[in-house]
Amino acid sequence: MRRSEIQHGLGMTMVLISGTMLFATLLMGYAIYRTSATAWPPMGTEPVNVVLPLLSTLTILFSSYFMHQTRVQFADHKKAKMNLDTTLCLGILFMGIQMLFWNELKSSGLLVGSGIFSSVLYGFTWIHAAHVVLGLCSLVWLRLVFKPATRNLDVKLLNVEKFWHFLGAVWVIMFLTLFVL
Amino acid sequence: MSGGFNEIHPEPTTFWSKYIISFDHKVIAKQFLWYGIFFLGLGGMMALLIRWTLAYPGVPFPVIGNILFPDSAGIVPPDSYAMLFTMHGTIMIFYAITPILIGAFGNYCIPLMIGARDMAFPMLNMLSFWFAFLSGVVLLISLGLPLGAAAGGWTSYPTLSTLIGQPGLGQTLWSLAIFLFGISSTMGAVNYVTTVITLRAPGMGYFDMPLTIWGLWLTAILNAIFVPVLGAGVILLMLDRVFGTTFFLAGASATAGNGDPVLFQHVFWIFGHPEVYILILPAWGIVSDLLSFFSRKPAFGAKATALAMTAVTILSTLVYGHHMFTTQMSPLLTQSFMTLTMTISIPSAIFFANWLGTIWKGSIRFDSPMLFSLGVVFVFGLGGLTGLHLGTVTTDLYLHDTYFVVGHFHYTMAASVLLGGFAGIYFWFPKMFGKMMNEMMAKIHFWGTMIGLNGVFFGMLMVGYGGMHRRIYNPFIYESLQRLIPINTFITLSAIMMGAFQIVFVINFFYSLKKGPKASQNPWEVGTLEWTIPSPPVHHNYDVIPVVKCGPHELGNPNLKNGRDFQYQTEELVQG
Ligand code: HEM
Numbered sequence: 051m052r053r054s055e056i057q058h059g060l061g062m063t064m065v066l067i068s069g070t071m072l073f074a075t076l077l078m079g080y081a082i083y084r085t086s087a088t089a090w091p092p093m094g095t096e097p098v099n100v101v102l103p104l105l106s107t108l109t110i111l112f113s114s115y116f117m118h119q120t121r122v123q124f125a126d127h128k129k130a131k132m133n134l135d136t137t138l139c140l141g142i143l144f145m146g147i148q149m150l151f152w153n154e155l156k157s158s159g160l161l162v163g164s165g166i167f168s169s170v171l172y173g174f175t176w177i178h179a180a181h182v183v184l185g186l187c188s189l190v191w192l193r194l195v196f197k198p199a200t201r202n203l204d205v206k207l208l209n210v211e212k213f214w215h216f217l218g219a220v221w222v223i224m225f226l227t228l229f230v231l
Numbered sequence: 232m233s234g235g236f237n238e239i240h241p242e243p244t245t246f247w248s249k250y251i252i253s254f255d256h257k258v259i260a261k262q263f264l265w266y267g268i269f270f271l272g273l274g275g276m277m278a279l280l281i282r283w284t285l286a287y288p289g290v291p292f293p294v295i296g297n298i299l300f301p302d303s304a305g306i307v308p309p310d311s312y313a314m315l316f317t318m319h320g321t322i323m324i325f326y327a328i329t330p331i332l333i334g335a336f337g338n339y340c341i342p343l344m345i346g347a348r349d350m351a352f353p354m355l356n357m358l359s360f361w362f363a364f365l366s367g368v369v370l371l372i373s374l375g376l377p378l379g380a381a382a383g384g385w386t387s388y389p390t391l392s393t394l395i396g397q398p399g400l401g402q403t404l405w406s407l408a409i410f411l412f413g414i415s416s417t418m419g420a421v422n423y424v425t426t427v428i429t430l431r432a433p434g435m436g437y438f439d440m441p442l443t444i445w446g447l448w449l450t451a452i453l454n455a456i457f458v459p460v461l462g463a464g465v466i467l468l469m470l471d472r473v474f475g476t477t478f479f480l481a482g483a484s485a486t487a488g489n490g491d492p493v494l495f496q497h498v499f500w501i502f503g504h505p506e507v508y509i510l511i512l513p514a515w516g517i518v519s520d521l522l523s524f525f526s527r528k529p530a531f532g533a534k535a536t537a538l539a540m541t542a543v544t545i546l547s548t549l550v551y552g553h554h555m556f557t558t559q560m561s562p563l564l565t566q567s568f569m570t571l572t573m574t575i576s577i578p579s580a581i582f583f584a585n586w587l588g589t590i591w592k593g594s595i596r597f598d599s600p601m602l603f604s605l606g607v608v609f610v611f612g613l614g615g616l617t618g619l620h621l622g623t624v625t626t627d628l629y630l631h632d633t634y635f636v637v638g639h640f641h642y643t644m645a646a647s648v649l650l651g652g653f654a655g656i657y658f659w660f661p662k663m664f665g666k667m668m669n670e671m672m673a674k675i676h677f678w679g680t681m682i683g684l685n686g687v688f689f690g691m692l693m694v695g696y697g698g699m700h701r702r703i704y705n706p707f708i709y710e711s712l713q714r715l716i717p718i719n720t721f722i723t724l725s726a727i728m729m730g731a732f733q734i735v736f737v738i739n740f741f742y743s744l745k746k747g748p749k750a751s752q753n754p755w756e757v758g759t760l761e762w763t764i765p766s767p768p769v770h771h772n773y774d775v776i777p778v779v780k781c782g783p784h785e786l787g788n789p790n791l792k793n794g795r796d797f798q799y800q801t802e803e804l805v806q807g
């Protein structure tokens with residue numbers, strides 16, 4: 051392995067460890083709220099409609115697939131670039147669906163201040179979305195430097211890819227715990 | 232992997248790129264040093280205001296009291312008092328100790344002592360400082376708000392820290408500042424860990440690293456893992472305060488399920504206990520090295536010291552519950568946390584014994600860095616012992632939230648880290664600035680600080696044992712505590728004295744910076760890598776990356792024949 055690969059890989063590993071701890075803390079809190087509540091969702095609150103969250107899960111999973119393809123087809127620069135563009139579009143689509151979801155929550159009468167149930171729904175998805183925005187920024191940056199001549203392009207791609215998969219994985223866990231369970 | 236990315240970066244030429252957005256780890260280290268010293272002064276002033284109130288309740292603070300509190304004729308009012316102890320704790324921990332010990336020494340020592348030309352990610356390093364700077368600005372702004380800064384204690388427990396306890400913007404800005412600081416710390420940690428793993432000079436195994444580097448490295452690992460936990464906590468706190476979520480609010484929002492104020496305490500201490508070790512590990516490392524350097528003999532059991540520090544690092548993640556014995560935890564949990572807490576004593580005792588073993592029969596040179604290091608041995612030993620009283624559930628139930636706790640953590644954290652930090656400053660000042668500090672003034676500074684801080688912190692242990700609670704504006708409205716007024720006065724006088732002696736340090740520091748005699752390459756006669764290059768080092772540190780052939784503590788070897796009693800790490804170990 052090349053030096054830059056090891057160095058940047060290690061740096062990204064540390065970043066992902068930090069990110070994992072952040073979301074793990076949130077999920078720990080959720081576990082405590084869930085187990086100490088008498089009913090979840092609380093009495094009088096309708097369960098949320100999972101259609102939009104399911105859509106966003108599929109979107110982010112597909113985007114992860116295309117991100118992966120970008121590296122698989124790295125040798126063919128044109129194809130790789132197309133995959134990267136698709137990833138970026140799907141990432142933006144994900145954010146769009148999240149906004150629709152927040153709107154839907156709001157129009158169903160579940161406001162941010164309606165108690166711990168809605169606090170978790172809004173708060174956690176916001177925090178995740180904020181990280182997706184960071185992820186999108188890194189994708190845009192990668193897209194800008196995505197030229198065959200760029201130094202260590204494969205290393206850059208690999209690290210952005212890891213970060214993007216991480217965001218996808220966090221979302222899948224959130225989807226399963228907040229909406230399915 | 233040794234060797235790494237050691238290219239020579241071009242030297243910056245403009246003022247802006249040289250001193251402001253510098254990528255050079257030596258410049259960033261100095262930026263952190265100025266930053267930390269500034270906040271150390273501010274936090275120290277706050278401490279004096281707090282102490283004055285406790286010793287002379289209802290008496291105006293001399294000289295500046297009337298400027299700060301015109302409405303109360305110079306007397307510290309109760310709400311400002313709460314603000315003062317909150318900001319004192321926050322500033323000292325996050326804005327003074329962290330930048331000096333981790334920001335300044337971490338940045339300065341890591342590349343130099345492992346033989347690298349810079350950090351692994353110089354730009355990230357620069358960003359780390361500027362995030363810290365931004366965070367400091369946010370915190371300072373919060374001091375000037377009409378409703379005042381945060382006042383819920385440095386631990387910011389809800390409900391004190393929710394909108395109910397703190398309607399003003401202060402607590403929100405506090406959370407924001409801490410969050411920004413967390414980003415800065417995490418960036419630094421990513422950098423430090425990667426640098427130590429990938430950029431060690433050829434030949435330098437992990438056990439050839441100076442113990443300073445071990446301490447900083449373990450600290451960085453803890454930082455990367457646990458600072459995000461606090462990050463999550465303060466984000467949720469901000470959401471509660473700004474958007475009306477109820478993560479930490481119970482009761483009032485009974486309609487739709489409840490938040491949980493105690494959850495914040497868990498989150499805070501899952502971070503908070505590792506944090507106290509984050510702060511002390513660099514000081515332990517520095518002291519472990521300096522004791523050996525100034526005793527002119529190898530560090531006793533250096534490998535065991537490194538491993539014991541690692542064991543403490545690991546154990547420190549498992550004991551946070553000892554801060555929460557009084558939160559109606561189940562006895563099974565309190566007993567478990569107590570047992571784990573006591574387990575930390577084992578590795579702590581190992582390296583403490585190693586420290587004593589290092590100075591035992593050494594030919595000790597009582598230069599100022601050594602005096603401060605010996606000071607650390609004394610105060611840390613005392614502070615560690617008080618931890619046992621607090622770690623035991625039965626005694627902690629009485630001592631919790633008294634000044635005994637305050638005394639405990641000031642001994643372990645404030646005193647040890649402060650003295651360790653001064654030891655480091657006196658030791659590396661010649662390398663950093665190429666000038667020597669005045670030894671006489673340094674010694675005066677040491678004795679003033681040492682006597683002063685023991686007066687303060689031992690006094691705190693005593694009044695705490697006597698039943699005085701922490702964080703109370705005027706404890707002496709309770710008849711049972713009135714007998715403690717004389718000791719409190721003594722504590723305050725000690726604090727004023729200690730504060731006064733810091734002026735000696737400041738004068739010495741700035742005078743030496745300008746007028747100090749020129750430092751030689753190796754004024755302390757030690758063999759670690761940073762002393763093989765000129766003081767101050769050139770921009771890229773090493774013209775040729777050194778090759779390491781022996782450990783960092785090769786002093787007093789009887790086989791040495793060249794008139795020196797130490798050898799450089801670049802020299803083959805001399806054998807008989
Ligand atoms: C010898 C091992 C130690 C033990 C057994 C120990 C035990 C404890 C316990 C049980 C408490 C909670 C007391 C209470 O609130 O009732 C406590 C508080 C504290 N300790 Fe230690 N400690 C040890 C070492 C340290 C070290 C090395 C540091 C810092 C470098 C430290 C810093 C603190 C701080 C900051 C607090 C309290 C913070 C607060 O409540 O505001 N301790 N310690």
Ligand SMILES: [Cu+2]
Binds near residue numbers: 503550554
């Ligand atoms: Cu603790």
